[in-house]
Amino acid sequence: MSALPDPGASRAVLVGTSRYHHLEQLPAVANNLHALAALLRGPLLLQLPDQHVTVLEEPETAHAVVGAVRRAAGEATDTLILYFAGHGLVDDQDELSLGLPQSEAGCIETALPYNWLRQALLRDSRAERHVVILDCCYSGRALGRMSGETGLADHAVVEGSFLLAAAAETRTASAPVGSTYTAFTGALLETLREGIPGGPALLELGAVYRHLRVTLEARGRPVPQARDRNSGAGLALGRNHAYLPAVPAAAAAPRDVGGxxxxxxxxxxxxxxxxxxxxxxxxxxxxxxxxxxxxxxxxxxxxxxxxxxxxxxxxxxxxxxxxxxxxxxxxxxxxxxxxxxxxxxxxxxxxxxxxxEPAVGRPVRAEPGKRTLRERAFPLARRGRGH
Missing domain, CATH: 1.10.260 (434 Repressor (Amino-terminal Domain))
Structure with a gap:
């Protein structure tokens, strides 16, 4: 059954690296972050409160990213959304790491192991549902090529989540030169804004994934991957704006709710x-x-x-x-x-x-022989102004 998250009980952490010291630059990533954050906060989608959306642009350390994810995981009780855009690296053990500004090809210790984030979600999260969206590449090329050996989704899947990832196979560039957004996130933003013609009333993740596959394949772009654990495909990111009813309820039959x-x-x-x-x-x-x-x-x-x-x-x-x-x-x-x-x-x-709600207007009484917080902070308060 499809469901929209409660914005008051949900959190989103959006992470992106567009400027690298040793890898090719990905300028579109910065636009990805700001556009997706605006959508998640806005009326078209979840209307998350501003303080419930954390944007980490060009994070310098793995600690900063893991800490932000851990905080959000501890606060969210409904849905936690984790998004990353940037370069992806795969070590000799086929483990996925996420590129940070100081990351170097062949130096996996300079990147953020994805498993650290996965463990934070599994160990620290109070959220019932997780949405993980990864738009990253494995190589250091500016537009990125994906490794065809192991699917990105296979590296990144988290129990109790829906994982949506950019294509992993070696294909053409992940974004055209000069494009505002990367190919994958650009198509995702377009889908969230405009909806899916003929799709369900809610933008369920499963339907979004299927629509992205068709759209990106038609454009000659890498085909995305998805993994679903515990019916995460039924979670929705908003209403399908291509589905809105043309006839107001007032003009329809009374209590028109089906058919x-x-x-x-x-x-x-x-x-x-x-x-x-x-x-x-x-x-x-x-x-x-x-x-x-x-x-x-x-x-x-x-x-x-x-x-x-x-x-x-x-x-x-x-x-x-x-x-x-x-x-x-x-x-x-x-x-x-x-x-x-x-x-x-x-x-x-x-x-x-x-x-x-705390009791309002009730005097705080100190235990016998103990001073109140105010008396400790202002020791002269009870004796006047020094007289």
Missing amino acids: GAGERLWPDPGAIRTGTGFVTALAQVRVVSGLTQQAVSVRSGGRISASTVSRLLNRDTLPARWQTTGVYLATCGVPDEQVTRWRAVWERLRTETASA
């Missing part, structure tokens, strides 16, 4: 874990409905205004009251049984938020 062209895949409230995810999913409901904010207001019979809808979908925290949310969902055409599930999630998150 033919009118089928609508509403966000699953069961996948929501955080307040951020709740609000993001609310916004997705309007997109799936095909209604504008003004149309939602009109269809509600004036119970909620367009400005109220806007405030509901652009807030940073969980809605304080259920009534407006319930009217909004019903007006958009969400089935009654799903609205009930939405309310259960809202109540759960409301309880969790309340229990997590």
Whole structure:
């Protein structure tokens, strides 16, 4: 079953090396990083909060990369996305390493062993799902050639993940000279932005992989590889923008949720874990409905205004009251049984938020004979200003 990650419980680490001291330069990699980060943060895809997307451009040490992955792995409870673009190196044992600015061909100790990242994911990750995307080459040529002996995906697969990798066989260059992006990431960005005509409602990783194979092969580029562990192919990176319904829910039959062209895949409230995810999913409901904010207001019979809808979908925290949310969902055409599930999630998150909030306004009492933190920091506070 396809699922969208909860942005509040997910993290992404994007790593790229475009400038090398000893290997050929890959200038398109820098563009890869910034474009993918913007998509992951933006409304077209997951809408990850800015602080949930870590971009490491030209990392000088393996420690910096592993540390960032370990931190994200410890924070994410839903989905962790790891992306690397740059040169790839393979040692005599056919182990994959990722190129850093100081990396040298034939000197594998100057690169980052991929196994270090794999171990960090396996040992330190709290995330239920992992997405690993590798756009790298094995040789030191500017546009890169891949080794045909062992597939990149075979080196990099992680349990409980979906691995999507640029082609490993010896083929033509991985990116045309002067291109804005590398061939693989360029096609990936295009797919995420424009969608897959005739594809599923959500951009499931399995469908993205199949579309990339067809697209890149038609362009004469290396064909990507993929590995799926524990049904990772059903994880989605966003909605398929080539699939959006042409007929708004308001014009369709009441509660039109299935069958033919009118089928609508509403966000699953069961996948929501955080307040951020709740609000993001609310916004997705309007997109799936095909209604504008003004149309939602009109269809509600004036119970909620367009400005109220806007405030509901652009807030940073969980809605304080259920009534407006319930009217909004019903007006958009969400089935009654799903609205009930939405309310259960809202109540759960409301309880969790309340229990997590620290007591406000309560004086902090020190144990007998002990000074409070303020008294230790300001020893004259209790005696006035030195008098």
